[in-house]
Amino acid sequence: MELTNHFPALIMAVLLGISFLSPILYRWARKASAPALITSLSLALVMAIYLLFQVLQVGEFTYYMGGWPPPYGIEFRLDLIRVYMLLVVLAVSLWIMVYALKDLEHELKTEVMGWYYTLYALVVGSMAGIALTNDLFNLFVLMEICAISACAIISVKEDRACLEASFKYLILSAMGTGCFLLGVAMIYMVTGQMNYDLVNAALPEAVELYPNNMFAASALFIVAFGTKAALFPLHVWLPDAHASAPSPSSAMLSGLVIKIYAFALFIMFYQLFPRPLLESIPLNEILLWLASMGIMFGSIFAMVQVDLKKMLAYSSIGQIGYVFLGIGLDDTIAITGGFYHLLVHAIMKSMLFMCAGVIIYSTGIRQIKQLGGIGQVLPITMFAFTIGSASMIGIPGTGGLISKWYLALGALEIGRPIFVVIILASSLLNAVYYMPIIVNAFMQQEQFEYQVKPVPRQMLIPLFVGVAALVFLGVFSRPFIVLLENAVQLLF
Amino acid sequence: MGEATAITVILFVIFFPIIMTPVLMSVSARSEKLRNILAVITSAVTFLAVISLYSMVVRGDILQHTFFELLPNLEISIRLDVLSFSLAVIASFIWFLCTVYSIDYMAEEHGGSRYYPVLMFTLGSCLGIFLAGDFFTLFVFFELMSLISYILVVHEETEQALKAGYKYLVMTIIGGLALFFGIIITFEIGGTVSLGVGSIIDEGTLLGLLAFVCFLIGFGMKAGMFPLHVWLPDAHPVAPSPASALLSGVMLKTGAYGMFRVVFNAFSVEVLQTTNWDIVLGVLAVITILLGSAVALTQNDLKRRLAYSSVGQMGYVLLGLSVLNDNAITGAMFHIFSHAIMKSCLFLAAGAIIWKTGKRSISELGGIGREMPYTMACFSIAALAMIGIPPLNGFLSKWTLGLGALDANATVYVLVLLISSLLNALYYLPIIVPAFFEMVGENEHGPALRFNVRDAKPLMLIPMVILAIFTVIFGLSPINFPFDLSQMTMDFLLHGGNL
Numbered sequence: 001m002e003l004t005n006h007f008p009a010l011i012m013a014v015l016l017g018i019s020f021l022s023p024i025l026y027r028w029a030r031k032a033s034a035p036a037l038i039t040s041l042s043l044a045l046v047m048a049i050y051l052l053f054q055v056l057q058v059g060e061f062t063y064y065m066g067g068w069p070p071p072y073g074i075e076f077r078l079d080l081i082r083v084y085m086l087l088v089v090l091a092v093s094l095w096i097m098v099y100a101l102k103d104l105e106h107e108l109k110t111e112v113m114g115w116y117y118t119l120y121a122l123v124v125g126s127m128a129g130i131a132l133t134n135d136l137f138n139l140f141v142l143m144e145i146c147a148i149s150a151c152a153i154i155s156v157k158e159d160r161a162c163l164e165a166s167f168k169y170l171i172l173s174a175m176g177t178g179c180f181l182l183g184v185a186m187i188y189m190v191t192g193q194m195n196y197d198l199v200n201a202a203l204p205e206a207v208e209l210y211p212n213n214m215f216a217a218s219a220l221f222i223v224a225f226g227t228k229a230a231l232f233p234l235h236v237w238l239p240d241a242h243a244s245a246p247s248p249s250s251a252m253l254s255g256l257v258i259k260i261y262a263f264a265l266f267i268m269f270y271q272l273f274p275r276p277l278l279e280s281i282p283l284n285e286i287l288l289w290l291a292s293m294g295i296m297f298g299s300i301f302a303m304v305q306v307d308l309k310k311m312l313a314y315s316s317i318g319q320i321g322y323v324f325l326g327i328g329l330d331d332t333i334a335i336t337g338g339f340y341h342l343l344v345h346a347i348m349k350s351m352l353f354m355c356a357g358v359i360i361y362s363t364g365i366r367q368i369k370q371l372g373g374i375g376q377v378l379p380i381t382m383f384a385f386t387i388g389s390a391s392m393i394g395i396p397g398t399g400g401l402i403s404k405w406y407l408a409l410g411a412l413e414i415g416r417p418i419f420v421v422i423i424l425a426s427s428l429l430n431a432v433y434y435m436p437i438i439v440n441a442f443m444q445q446e447q448f449e450y451q452v453k454p455v456p457r458q459m460l461i462p463l464f465v466g467v468a469a470l471v472f473l474g475v476f477s478r479p480f481i482v483l484l485e486n487a488v489q490l491l492f
Numbered sequence: 493m494g495e496a497t498a499i500t501v502i503l504f505v506i507f508f509p510i511i512m513t514p515v516l517m518s519v520s521a522r523s524e525k526l527r528n529i530l531a532v533i534t535s536a537v538t539f540l541a542v543i544s545l546y547s548m549v550v551r552g553d554i555l556q557h558t559f560f561e562l563l564p565n566l567e568i569s570i571r572l573d574v575l576s577f578s579l580a581v582i583a584s585f586i587w588f589l590c591t592v593y594s595i596d597y598m599a600e601e602h603g604g605s606r607y608y609p610v611l612m613f614t615l616g617s618c619l620g621i622f623l624a625g626d627f628f629t630l631f632v633f634f635e636l637m638s639l640i641s642y643i644l645v646v647h648e649e650t651e652q653a654l655k656a657g658y659k660y661l662v663m664t665i666i667g668g669l670a671l672f673f674g675i676i677i678t679f680e681i682g683g684t685v686s687l688g689v690g691s692i693i694d695e696g697t698l699l700g701l702l703a704f705v706c707f708l709i710g711f712g713m714k715a716g717m718f719p720l721h722v723w724l725p726d727a728h729p730v731a732p733s734p735a736s737a738l739l740s741g742v743m744l745k746t747g748a749y750g751m752f753r754v755v756f757n758a759f760s761v762e763v764l765q766t767t768n769w770d771i772v773l774g775v776l777a778v779i780t781i782l783l784g785s786a787v788a789l790t791q792n793d794l795k796r797r798l799a800y801s802s803v804g805q806m807g808y809v810l811l812g813l814s815v816l817n818d819n820a821i822t823g824a825m826f827h828i829f830s831h832a833i834m835k836s837c838l839f840l841a842a843g844a845i846i847w848k849t850g851k852r853s854i855s856e857l858g859g860i861g862r863e864m865p866y867t868m869a870c871f872s873i874a875a876l877a878m879i880g881i882p883p884l885n886g887f888l889s890k891w892t893l894g895l896g897a898l899d900a901n902a903t904v905y906v907l908v909l910l911i912s913s914l915l916n917a918l919y920y921l922p923i924i925v926p927a928f929f930e931m932v933g934e935n936e937h938g939p940a941l942r943f944n945v946r947d948a949k950p951l952m953l954i955p956m957v958i959l960a961i962f963t964v965i966f967g968l969s970p971i972n973f974p975f976d977l978s979q980m981t982m983d984f985l986l987h988g989g990n991l
Contacts, residue, residue, distance in 0.1 A: 395639065409679065412699075424672065481564070
């Protein structure tokens with residue numbers, strides 16, 4: 001038994017382990033706690049990279065937790081698309097954490113820092129699990145862990161707005177998990193299985209006998225994952241939650257947490273449900289129009305916001321729509337675009353939240369209209385903000401363009417140019433609300449009148465990394481696209 | 493010149509100005525003089541490097557080179573043919589003159605440390621548009637140039653400039669998105685967007701029409717085509733004058749260039765003529781010409797009048813492009829050259845006048861010709877060329893366009909050209925005539941001086957004079973380099989195959 005065989009389980013174990021250790025470390029060896037968390041995240045990332053190479057070499061494989069095969073044991077499945085998701089989750093969360101170490105000192109009370117590390121590791125660990133798991137009940141458990149710890153990293157700031165927002169999130173997210181559980185029950189009723197592959201094998205027959213069960217289950221799934229991923233019109237919790245949380249949490253929630261549920265829904269559609277079912281119920285059609293409305297309304301709501309972080313949060317509602325659009329278009333190219341956007345948006349939105357975090361850290365400003373002239377005092381931050389916005393709009397040379405290119409190409413491929421128009425219209429709307437911020441930041445003539453605290457280098461370096469990553473994704477996108485195309489093709 | 497050398501030169505031409513941008517920025521902090529000299533050297537070297545490609549172009553060679561694939565089948569590539577060369581040569585030449593002019597003009601303005609780097613960056617991206625080998629690369633440079641030149645538009649940072657700049661920015665992004673849509677459709681239909689494969693869309697399907705309309709919006713926006721010209725009369729006048737000259741003289745041409753590429757490379761002459769989509773272009777061109785000239789009449793701000801005139805003049809190019817026969821294409825091509833020369837000259841002269849007198853409204857400028865004779869002489873020559881007085885170059889382009897229209901039996905287009913010339917005369921002559929002949933009173937030494945200013949400094953004057961001389965010698969003189977290039981381009985586009 002080699003250690004490398006157990007990497008799928010070890011990733012989870014490392015992350016969950018550090019989440020238990022963090023409070024203890026923080027109490028007795030405060031200096032070691034942050035490096036320990038960073039080390040664990042890096043360790044998990046290294047293991048995930050190893051897994052990627054393994055999958056590229058031998059193709060997809062499964063891993064049984066504790067050596068128990070299904071139907072009794074928990075199965076992890078490692079195929080290209082899941083490993084991709086795992087890598088995105090781990091890489092982006094490591095990156096956010098590096099930034100968070102300094103920012104949190106400012107936003108949180110010192111006593112709760114150790115707990116924050118715990119919660120952070122729990123969120124990351126559960127997301128890694130959601131990406132890999134091949135078992136409905138296990139998915140449910142992980143979703144609960146993720147939801148509760150995500151609520152907690154909002155409320156950890158302990159001010160009124162945060163508590164209110166996290167309570168709202170808790171209720172809606174519990175509703176989502178409830179729907180999911182109900183859906184799982186429906187499926188279990190007719191198939192008697194929990195493992196994806198076994199369910200998938202048993203479903204065609206079950207659909208014949210109990211069609212209503214399956215209709216209900218798929219509707220429940222859309223509601224469940226839609227709520228958690230803030231699919232329009234189930235997004236109502238998101239703006240408050242993402243805007244009031246500490247900035248690293250916002251980056252985490254907007255960048256990764258909502259995406260993992262979109263990914264889970266994708267897995268439901270393409271690995272759990274048999275293809276004929278997907279074709280008999282217009283699930284994709286529903287998803288497409290909900291996504292389109294989300295794209296438009298998210299952007300329109302973002303335009304009228306006065307609070308910077310709230311604007312970014314509304315923008316996320318629009319952007320998650322792109323991912324759902326990719327899934328709904330049901331075409332290799334479009335799904336590739338959707339998943340590429342998942343990565344690009346994870347980076348750009350996290351970076352924009354980090355920029356907002358730096359601005360709040362340094363000046364305490366949250367209102368958009370007070371940002372005039374801030375480019376003179378925080379040039380690096382606003383440069384990063386500019387690149388992030390450019391990517392949001394889809395300016396050439398940034399990753400945002402590539403994902404839009406693929407989504408649009410996919411829409412044309414299946415002969416529906418109307419969705420291209422929606423994508424382009426929303427790009428324009430993005431421009432309308434991001435551009436004035438940048439223009440005012442750099443072009444305002446009067447001096448910036450607020451007090452400015454110097455920004456530590458540790459907060460600025462992650463911004464540079466983000467800028468570099470976005471430009472890299474915009475210019476050297478080919479290997480990622482090829483990888484994703486292969487990954488998606490395997491599912492059809 | 494071998495192919496490898498040519499590729500190196502092309503890369504140099506595009507990236508040398510872009511690389512010089514940070515250099516200029518860092519030099520700027522130490523010595524303004526050094527920065528100005530470096531900027532001039534950069535543009536001069538770029539111009540010379542473009543010229544050096546001539547030997548290859550004159551042989552009729554085409555260079556198409558792919559560097560790498562950004563996405564499967566979507567390349568980053570460069571291309572050199574006579575059309576790219578023509579545009580690149582005029583752009584880099586005007587750029588050089590405007591940079592020289594800027595030295596004195598910007599000396600007393602703020603923000604030179606931002607102006608020169610941006611100017612050079614825009615030069616690089618503008619040449620990138622002309623030398624791109626596929627629509628995607630073209631799009632990348634197009635967006636880069638459009639967005640960066642925003643900084644030139646709002647340079648003054650007045651409220652008016654910011655407002656105009658915002659309009660410019662929004663329109664640019666709309667145009668960019670439309671272009672993006674057009675390119676995606678082209679890619680979907682043809683599986684490639686390279687300029688090296690001839691007509692990519694060879695059927696007049698509905699999707700093809702959508703692509704055509706998108707291209708028309710994207711490039712037409714930049715070229716100031718009706719009804720997408722609304723940003724132009726606001727954005728061009730508020731910029732510093734050398735930048736206005738570049739915006740009107742060169743950057744508008746990127747839109748026209750794009751339309752050339754769309755007509756000949758994305759589609760083909762046959763497709764456009766069988767589907768009658770060229771008529772759409774023709775109608776829009778006629779409206780653009782008449783509207784631009786008519787509105788120019790009503791403007792009292794000198795630079796605004798010139799900007800509206802640009803709208804009208806770009807209509808000529810589009811008109812030639814819609815007629816699509818030998819003479820019309822030659823005329824459209826030649827008008828790109830002549831308009832670049834005339835309009836830059838006019839903007840530079842207007843800039844000198846405004847800079848010296850601080851007056852922008854035309855009604856206040858009577859008698860200026862006696863105080864700034866050289867500047868006003870250049871202005872007058874260029875304005876007469878605009879009207880189309882022989883033997884100036886404006887006459888030759890109108891003549892050729894008119895011949896093209898007659899070849900196509902489109903007499904109405906000739907009428908449009910004549911009416912617009914009349915309108916040009918109506919709005920340019922009232923500037924020139926009072927400038928020389930209006931009397932403001934007399935004293936014992938002769939006519940009184942109204943402004944008490946002297947003519948512009950030599951560094952500002954020389955570029956204007958050169959441009960004014962060019963309007964004369966590139967008119968009816970036997971050695972007409974731009975006209976030869978236009979004919980070569982026409983020959984290449986219409987008879988040399990599209991490859």
